[in-house]
Amino acid sequence: MLINTTRFGQIEVNEERVIFMPKGIIGFPGAKRFIILDHDGQTPFKWYQSLDEPSLAFVLIDPLIIRPDYSVDLSDDILFEIEIKDRSKVVVAVIVTVRENPEDITANLQGPIVFNLNNRRAKQVVLVNSEYCTRHYVLAEIRACQQKLALCNQ
């Protein structure tokens, strides 16, 4: 099907690739259907384009790049809402925000999006009492991680 987007113009979307968020994204309850689009294959970013609101798109990143030990506790309300039966078919992504200085890109590790690959349903989760916050400096954390790795490999 053809969809209109503000950023990318009219694009062809394979219906089988559409992701359904029963409750939308927090703050955007009407945005329930999304599609993942490539940005630049050399970077870790993906676009998360709404099919319901042409002007709404987020940028996603794999949180494991920032924190290799990142994990989300799958509480019952998550399991129920996106019908997770097989935990091995769950993938998590986080939303990034670009500041004026591109080096200051932050990632929201406290509000990850959990995807059920089996039925392409997803939910944005709020992590409470967690060590994560809504603004982690992506570049600084990646560098810290790489430094640690270099030390380990010495």
Add this chain to the structure above:
Amino acid sequence: MLILTRREGQSIIIGDDIKITVVDVKGGNVRLGIEAPLETAVHRQEVHEKIQFENRLAASLTPESLSAADGIFKGFKHKRDEGGQKC
């Protein structure tokens, strides 16, 4: 908004299966006990608002502003694809 007065130890029931009890009132703080079905999410409002605020900020991103960061982030691929090297 419905406003009810409750004392310590008293409860209110919402629908068939949500019960909120005033556990303790001390120094301007009220401690609430919440009993709800497992599939019902319960959050402090301010955490929810923080995520909502960040979502709104993130939604204003343009391909141009993201592309400005491409050079810096080139090569930082998904760890998963590289066999999951850990820190």
